[in-house]
Amino acid sequence: MSLKLKFFIAFVVVLAALQLLPLKCDNPPYNKDEEIKVPKEVMTLFRRACYDCHSNETKWPWYSHVAPMSIFVVKHVHDGRAWLNFSVWEKYDEKKKKELKNKIFRSIAMAMPLEMYLKVHKEAVLSEDEKDIIRRWASNGTMQIEPLR
Numbered sequence: 001m002s003l004k005l006k007f008f009i010a011f012v013v014v015l016a017a018l019q020l021l022p023l024k025c026d027n028p029p030y031n032k033d034e035e036i037k038v039p040k041e042v043m044t045l046f047r048r049a050c051y052d053c054h055s056n057e058t059k060w061p062w063y064s065h066v067a068p069m070s071i072f073v074v075k076h077v078h079d080g081r082a083w084l085n086f087s088v089w090e091k092y093d094e095k096k097k098k099e100l101k102n103k104i105f106r107s108i109a110m111a112m113p114l115e116m117y118l119k120v121h122k123e124a125v126l127s128e129d130e131k132d133i134i135r136r137w138a139s140n141g142t143m144q145i146e147p148l149r
Helices: 001-017 038-050 067-084 085-093 094-110 116-121 128-138
Strands: none
Touching: 038 128, 094 128
8 A cells, every 4th residue: 555545544534533523513592681782783793794703693604513624613613702702791791891892993903803714704804984883883982992990
């Protein structure tokens, strides 16, 4: 048996074994009263560009169930929810909400949504005007980050 064939067989076996990893492509239940309350234009943008990673309403695409992509996608969603979860926004205290709004203001300009996500989810691309709508909401209309006290 050639070395290339052995490598290919080993690759297929590892890939098949990865499919057995128990990953949670879940959408935990939540109380709608705890979901973020924002103006409709902001909510539309959040749902389109943020909710897959930052809520309990993730739309799990087919590739999120196939390793090795499933490992990457599930980790990103769980990390995203840990960082900010719009489904439980009302559980955050006022200091945490202010902190998160500051982070949203900063990250919407540079890092969010993630470039990798946007390559597959073109509908999540935000125009500069749409980013401004989110920044205006996050800054309570000032378009400036507030210092945390």
